[in-house]
Amino acid sequence: MRAVFADPKTDFVFKRVFGAEARKPLLIALLNHLLEFEGARRIVEVQHLTGEQHIDVAELKLSIVDVKCTDASGRRFVVEMQVLKVEGFEKRVVYNASKAYVMQLHNADAYPSLCDVFGVTICNFNLWSERDAQGQYTVPMLSRWRMQEQHSGARGLPQVQYAFLELPKYTAGDTPATLVERWAYFFLETKNLHGVPSPLAEAPFREALEVTRTAGFTPGEWEAYERAKMAEQDARGALAIERQEGRAEGRAEGRAEGRAEGEAAGKRGTLMRLIERRGLPLSDEERQTLLACDDVATLDRWCENVITARTFAEVVA
16 A cells, blocks of 8 residues: 655655755755754755755665755755665765865865855764763764864854754654754654645655655656655665675684775675676676775765666766
């Protein structure tokens, strides 16, 4: 039996809610609430950086979805939903936001025109799991990050900032009170709902919920949504297996060749098995390029890329 509402944590549904031109008010509301913008700082308009925001079902990604936009004052926003926790995730978040900042620059004279960038990431896992003596998370469900002077605590260099919503830290149950809690409730519980609950009965949450109503899906859209969910589960299982095999292989080779070389060897083995399972074609030259890499950070990035890559170029991007 078809569920009443689709899971907004999938690429297809997330972009259906927040990536369509006609639904920009929902994206604006999400950004204002998660970035805690009020009064004169509130976002009133956004323009997508890419003109093609509607989902292409042939190119569904398995682990990350994103919407990039800029507001009327020029500030840029990178909004992401990460389903799978992959190695080097924090580095990739910093990379994406930094790239959005740098890509504004066309020549050296343009430095004064650079706009601030805010990376907004919604995680379906805990990034920071540490707790204090009372059992409370030391980093809250919604956390905001920017640079700070280490001696005085003064804040500065605000050009690139980050906001993270860690959904597993939600504790309000069926009675979310704050705007942020209601968004967390929306992302976590929508797929289990049979009707419109009171916490989501008002704008903008009701509008977001209605977009996920499966009765509005065409047969092709529903099939694409189902495929995306199955692909996510397959990728989750494959990653778990490959990480175990990679660690075991790295430990074995590390005893013979040294810890660093063994770790790289394990990563290369993981990478090649993932490529094989994805059925990606490789030329002899491309295969040698992958096997010759001994940088662990690079191999981590390639292992992450292979989850959604369709070509060698996308693996090593």
